[in-house]
Amino acid sequence: MDDRRPGRAGTAGRGGRRRGHHAQDGRGHVSSHEELTLARVALTWLAEPGTRSVHGLVDELGPVGALDLLLDGGAPQQALRESVAARNRAGDARAVAAEALHRADRLGVRVVIPGDDEWPGTVEHLRTLRLSDARRRVDIETAPPLCFWVRGSWPLAEALDRSVAVVGARAATAYGTHIATDLGYGLADRDWTVVSGGAFGIDAAAHRGALNAGGRTVAVLACGVDRAYPMGNAALFDRIGDTGLLVSEWPPGAEPLRPRFLIRNRVIAAGTRGTVLVEAAARSGATQTTRRALALGRPAMVVPGPVTSAMSVGAHEVLREHSEARLVTGLAQVLEEVGRIGELAPVPRGPERPTDLLDDDARSIVEVMPRRGRVGVDALAARAGLAVRTVLRKLSLLEELSLVVRRDDGYALANPIDRAIRAPD
DSSP: OOOSSSOOGGBBBBGGGTTOOEEETTTSEEEEEEHHHHHHHHHOOOOOOOTTHHHEEEEEEHHHHHHHHHHOOOOOSSHHHHHHHHHHHHHHHHHHHHHHHHHHHHTTTTTTTTTTTTTOOOGGGGGGOOOOOOHHHHHHOOOOOOOEEEEESOHHHHHHHEEEEEESSSSSHHHHHHHHHHHHHHHHHOOOOOOOOTTTTHHHHHHHHHTTTTTEEEESSSOOOSSSSGGHHHHHHHHHHHHHEEEESSTOOOOOOOHHHHHHHHHHHHSOEEEEEEOSSSSOOOHHHHHHHHTTTTTEEEOOOOTTOGGGHHHHHHHHHHHTTTESHHHHHHHHHHSOOOOOOOOOOOOOOOTTTOHHHHHHHHHHOOSSSBOOOOHHHHHHOHHHHHHHHHHHHHHTTSSSEEEEEEEEEEEEEEEEESSSO
């Protein structure tokens, strides 16, 4: 385990951000870090995270310029203009953002934005994410986050730098829970951060496995980091917040709306080195996380389950539909996929047999020995199709290995060697 203690996030200002950070927008205006943060929070309130047109405006005009344009009614798409207008009727975007930042300060929650030291650069790969079967908004609007709300002391980029996502069914079986717990424990024990979504079932099992190993775990939430959803995992979230990280694109107090679970899945896929799917029903958000990992070119792994289980259907379909997805059966194979080149999982083998190390001639002699009784050298040579001289030499070796014993009238198998041991697989 890493013996460095949490708390390094504050060494460069709150949240590890660069002090005095400024940026110039598309109109030549230089904005302070506070203005940039406020604008990004306001933009996330005006349009749900992942909206590509908003992200494009930020690239072109900067966060402050993009916010001014949207508030002036200048959104390039009719749907976005209508969405912004609807939100504006509910409140002033800048005032809402300022209140959210003030609430976060009171709760000990920080905001991380691009340019901060702890911004995880891997999420920028979402710029290139395109899903071949995209029809719904959550499959089309997959742009990188504008900001993260973070609860916990570890720097976000450091926690995600060496991380693996373990996701799966909420209604997990005992089999799936056992596998996810073992994977979470094993990954954390080897200094990998375990990332999941904080839900019941596989997510919770993976988080608990990592915590039981004394390791880091990150829960990427679809609501504010101050809200325990599901409520049954409230104690788990407190443990994660104390020793790991709770992360969200939505401000404190935000509700866990159904589409948000699918929106946040792109972050789990992009922020980690690989995704492991442990159990998933036919229609499961966890399979979407895996498909996003595949589309990003990240290792996507699937743990097989019983073919009779409804909780295996979605996982097995991923394997059938995507040749790039890898079947894994345990920690060693997961590490082989996400680790450095050369970290190969051991090849599964059956139990070693006394005859495994014999050469072909010696093995042939053992194979033709009678199960009971004795046999002479000439008879052995005939049975094995070997020269008498070769048989004598190999019998001496087999005696040394205690596989055969010499009798007055020939040779016999030594106990417990019998045909069951010699039988081919």
